[in-house]
Amino acid sequence: MKKYDTIFLDRDGTLNPDPGYISDLKDFTFFPFTFKALKIMSKCCDRFCIVSNQSGIGRGLIDEKNLKVIHDFIRNTFSENNLKLVDIYYCPDHPDDASENRKPGTGLFDKAESDHGIEMEKSMMVGDAGSDIEAGVKLNMDTMLVLTGKGPETLQKLNEKLTPKFVVENLLVGAELITS
Numbered sequence: 077m078k079k080y081d082t083i084f085l086d087r088d089g090t091l092n093p094d095p096g097y098i099s100d101l102k103d104f105t106f107f108p109f110t111f112k113a114l115k116i117m118s119k120c121c122d123r124f125c126i127v128s129n130q131s132g133i134g135r136g137l138i139d140e141k142n143l144k145v146i147h148d149f150i151r152n153t154f155s156e157n158n159l160k161l162v163d164i165y166y167c168p169d170h171p172d173d174a175s176e177n178r179k180p181g182t183g184l185f186d187k188a189e190s191d192h193g194i195e196m197e198k199s200m201m202v203g204d205a206g207s208d209i210e211a212g213v214k215l216n217m218d219t220m221l222v223l224t225g226k227g228p229e230t231l232q233k234l235n236e237k238l239t240p241k242f243v244v245e246n247l248l249v250g251a252e253l254i255t256s
């Protein structure tokens with residue numbers, strides 16, 4: 077079993093269903109398997125970090141205060157499950173005017189690396205979008221595409237430049253695969 081320094085997680089479509097621009101905690105729910113999966117993953121990794129594009133802020137659809145409530149809920153749920161979540165980074169940029177922080181840009185990963193002393197080449201990125209995989213590949217991380225959320229769409233768009241190391245039905249199947 078390969079050990080990872082940090083497993084980076086996308087949020088929407090990876091940890092929770094993605095109805096689009098979740099602007100209130102009442103619309104946020106983890107997949108039923110999410111914490112079972114993360115506990116299994118914790119056998120090969122002591123810490124997790126969430127990196128999320130939240131263009132709903134730039135589009136004026138999500139209030140940053142509400143996003144904070146959702147992220148506090150996520151932090152608390154990790155903590156109740158005895159899982160170490162080092163941080164939640166999000167990019168509020170509108171795609172038409174995006175900085176390097178918006179995935180597939182690596183700005184937020186670079187920040188995580190320096191904030192928490194993460195060894196990127198010993199880490200993994202898990203997500204449902206091409207931008208998740210692209211960011212991971214740029215940083216020489218292992219990459220896992222989950223076929224939840226936008227995953228099936230992303231699978232159609234893969235090419236030799238954008239090849240995840242693992243393609244799995246969902247986070248739980250991925251957790252079992254990398255710890256077997």
Ligand SMILES: [Mg+2]
Nearest residue numbers: 086088089204
């Ligand atoms: Mg996603």
